[in-house]
Amino acid sequence: MTTIRTRFAPxxxxxxxxxxxxxxLFSWLYARKHGGTFVLRIEDTDLERSTAESVNAILEGxxxxxLEYDEGPFYQTHRFDRYKAVIQQLLDQGKAYHCYCTKEELDAMRAEQMENKEKPRYDGRCRHRAEPREGVPPVVRFRNPDEGEVVIEDWVRGRVVVKNGELDDLIIARSDGSPTYNFTVVVDDHDMNITHVIRGDDHLNNTPRQMNILAALGASIPHYAHVPMILGADGARLSKRHGAVSVMQYRDDGYLPEAVLNYLVRLGWSHGDQEIFSIDEMIQLFDIDxxxxxxxxxxxxxxxxLNHHYLMHGDPAHVARHLSWHLGQLGIDPSAGPDPVEIVKAQRERCKTLVExxxxxxxxxxxxxQYDDKAAHKNLTPAAAAALEALRENLAGLTPWGKTALHEAVAATAEALGVKMGNVAQPLRVAVSGTAVSPPIDTTLELLGQNQTLARIDRALEFIAKKS
Incomplete structure (x- = not known):
């Protein structure tokens, strides 16, 4: 039985x-489900646009x-000798040839074809050229079959048939000797024994050409699955204007990786009406079909x-590891305060992102x-000072400092003053947090600690006194 080998080749x-x-993700899931190998290949032959920063961004994402890879990353720029050898092999076998047509000649040829309402394509005029052309560095073209057809049994699109007569002779090496994308992909898929190519359907037009080159090399043809594109809400292809950004931007915006993966797997794949998938469930249930x-x-x-779901139901320790990074982005050392695990438990119900x-x-x-203006105006008043002073006295000697004791202390203060608990708890919340919103007051005080709680009550009392 052939071992499944998939690849991701950005x-x-x-x-x-x-x-x-x-x-x-789709390529990784298919390999994982079938005990196969997932290969990462960096297609960096576009020397003008490829950058080390982009490589790092891909690896970081x-x-x-x-999405751990089993082999790689392989870099195409490290394989130029191999591509050169295969190009020479095709030249020696008469399956490729040198083309000396200038840009001006090609432009004129296409203009004439368009004027005659013909499909613009290279007409093969250099196929039978016997002698080199002085002063013109040649490209190398693949000699595409004239007859027959290419049949793609696509696992997503179904059967796709393309007549060879519709395909012209593809350039496989530029005039400077550098190989082209469609050629390097073929050699790599062959050398790396890729069995399944899962990629966007924008590559479908390349597939017949690539299959013909594979056939010329005597290589086996992988299975192809061309996945439909992702659209924005307006029906146009997803782009930056829709907010389509780097995967790492979703990290920066406070999303958990498992939420992003769960969302991505449902963009074009489904298993009944199920919406929430663990990684193990994705691997078990995913199928290209x-x-x-x-x-x-x-x-x-x-x-x-989805992100809120994972914040709510994920392992607090796991969520806390990601939260700690976001605290660091605010200049906070997570070790200088309450355990982030406890923060997650306290905050996850009301927060939808880690940034929040x-x-x-x-x-x-x-x-x-400073205090939130609206919250302070409503809650840090002379009338609230008596409640805060009584609370401070009750909390100063409280031991142990725990949720149950704190709840009882706040309730006892309210009862002693003859007011509702909210009339005590809300000024206290604003005093210690600066806003009118926080976790339950007993949880808030427990996490803040006794010394900080007392210090902030003192600060609030000074604020009220200055305002009066």
Whole structure:
């Protein structure tokens, strides 16, 4: 039985975007389900646009998503000698030839074809050229078959038939000797024994040409699955204007990687009506045959809903590891305050992103600069001073400092003053957090600690006194 081998082969000309991440996920899932091998290949032959920063962005995105690769990363720029040898092999076998046509000649040829309402294509005029052309550095073209057809048994699109007469002779090496994309892909897939190519359907037009080159090399043809594109809400292809950004931007915006993966797997694939999938469930249930034939629409609200689900139901220790990074982005050392695991438990019900959670938890780790105006105006009043003074007295000697004792202390203060508990708890909340919103007051005080709680009550009493 043949071992399944899939690959993800991004071009390092930018960040790892959502469409690329979905392709990587589908390829990774298929390999994992079948005990196969997932290969990462960096297609960096576009020397002008490829950058080390983009390579790092791709690797960083793969790591954050947890899409570990079994082999690679392989870089095409490290394989130029191999491509050169295969090109020479095709030349020696008469399956490729040197083309000396100038740009001006090619432009004139295409203009004439368009004027005659013909499909613009290279007409093969250099196929039988016997002598080199002085002063013109040649490209190398693949001699595409004239007769017959290419049949793609696509696992998503179904049977696709392309007549060879519709394909012209593809350039496989530029005039400077550098290989072209469609050629390097073929050699790599052959050398790396790729059995299944899962990629966007924008590559479908390349597939017949690539299959013909593979056939010329005597190589086996992999199975192809061309996945429909992702659309924005307006029906246009997803782009930056729809908010399609680097996968790492979703990290920066406070999303968990498992929420992004769960969302991506449902962009074009389904298993009944199930919406929530663990990684293990994805691996167990994923099948190429279940990929939708039509394009998917990106829905940011759905992603946000999923993220809140994972914040609510994920392992608090796991969520806390990601929260700690976001606290660090605010200049907070998570070790200088309450355990982030406890912060997650306290905040996850009301926060939909880790950015929101980190900002809402900032007051636990450092003094806030000022009170929220509306909250202070309503709650830090001379009438509230008596409640805060009584609370301070009750809390100063409280031991142990725990939720049950804190709840009882706040309730006892309210009862002694003859007011509702909210008339005591809300001024206290504003005093210690600076805002009218926080976790339950007993949880808030427990996490803040006794010394900080007393110090902030003192600060609030000074604020009320100055305002009076």
């Amino acid at each position: 071009s390092p000309t930018g960040y790892l975007h959502i469409g690329g991440a979905r392709t990587a 793969m790591t954050w998503l947890g 279940a990929i939708n034939h039509s394009a998917s629409t990106f829905n940011p609200d759905k992603l946000l809903w 959670m980190a900002k809402a938890s900032e007051f636990f780790y450092r003094e806030f600069e």
